[in-house]
Amino acid sequence: MTARGALPFDPIRRAAHLWEHRWGDDAAPAAMAVATSIMRAQQLLLAQFDAALARYDLTFARYEALVLLTFSRDGGLPMSKVGERLMVHPTSATHIVQRLEGQGFVERTPNPADGRGTLARITDRGRQVMEQATASLVASGFGLDVLEPEELSEMFRLLEKLRRGAGDFEPETAAAEQGLKALSD
């Protein structure tokens, strides 16, 4: 996909070593290593997802929009909510939905509840392609097959703590601390 072949060592681990020599056994090298690892993991996963979704002419961003609309009441959502829930800029939401509309996966209609607004609604074709795309991603294990179920739980817990600390959402209850396993409750 791009200019990398697998290196014979972990470049992030190597960089952390160099940082330790420079900043000592502080928390900084560990934080740097984790931050860089998250950047890199995202890059790897996104490339895998986009590759798996290419046969449906979808990007991961457009796929997420289809999933969002699928799970919405009546399959529709105001554009403002689309941007908010996808956590993208309003103009990006406009672009994504316009692209999906051009593909016939989404329709845009005036919002009957607000004359200013536009409602994005998933079409039957959109639902079909979303089902197929999801099956592909599920079959690929979302690129996380190497992790054990307990590791997935732990990873989710740590990432949720990180996101909450970064102001991604407000802690609603103590239940938010219970980890992914608590999802079944």
Next chain:
Amino acid sequence: MTARGALPFDPIRRAAHLWEHRWGDDAAPAAMAVATSIMRAQQLLLAQFDAALARYDLTFARYEALVLLTFSRDGGLPMSKVGERLMVHPTSATHIVQRLEGQGFVERTPNPADGRGTLARITDRGRQVMEQATASLVASGFGLDVLEPEELSEMFRLLEKLRRGAGDFEPETAAAEQGLKALSD
């Protein structure tokens, strides 16, 4: 920075719930939640880093290039190595280095060891701004202040396992399994 205010709940946790209703208590919902969390964490961290680096007229991508060159022998590296180590496309490496060159943070000279190649070398001004930028990021805890040292270690271990599984690098020795703490050895 963009269209998001903190939601009163974790949208990823909510989505995982919906997936469970649809796909059962499979591994798929957990994998989906982790994958989405990584995407979101990367987005949040990158926004924080770019905000912290804006006063130095740097993006995180250009900052990483400066760090890479700082840690290289003589502060210089062939363009091919820059792209490889930054894990970006060769044309992206060209663009990043050209931008840094325009800022006076990097010089480009012919590679004496290979007439085809170009050497990117960090300048004194580049080293200065890199030091200041690093101090800012370290002071911000890389956006990971909420995590305990043991949590950072665990997170690194899990992300490294993920990256290795995705073919990011080849396992060199069993030492790679030991987690971040082993960095000090």
Next chain:
DNA sequence: CCAATATCAGGATTACTGATATGT
């Protein structure tokens, strides 16, 4: 001549700012 090393041209996606038309 073939392969490697950049670089450039150009298209696609996303983020963001600022302006705008419409409606609450």
Next chain:
DNA sequence: CACATATCAGTAATCCTGATATTG
């Protein structure tokens, strides 16, 4: 009138595919 809801125009960053000049 102030505010909210899109949308559009335009800038910038990044990724990627070719094409190209130079050199090994």
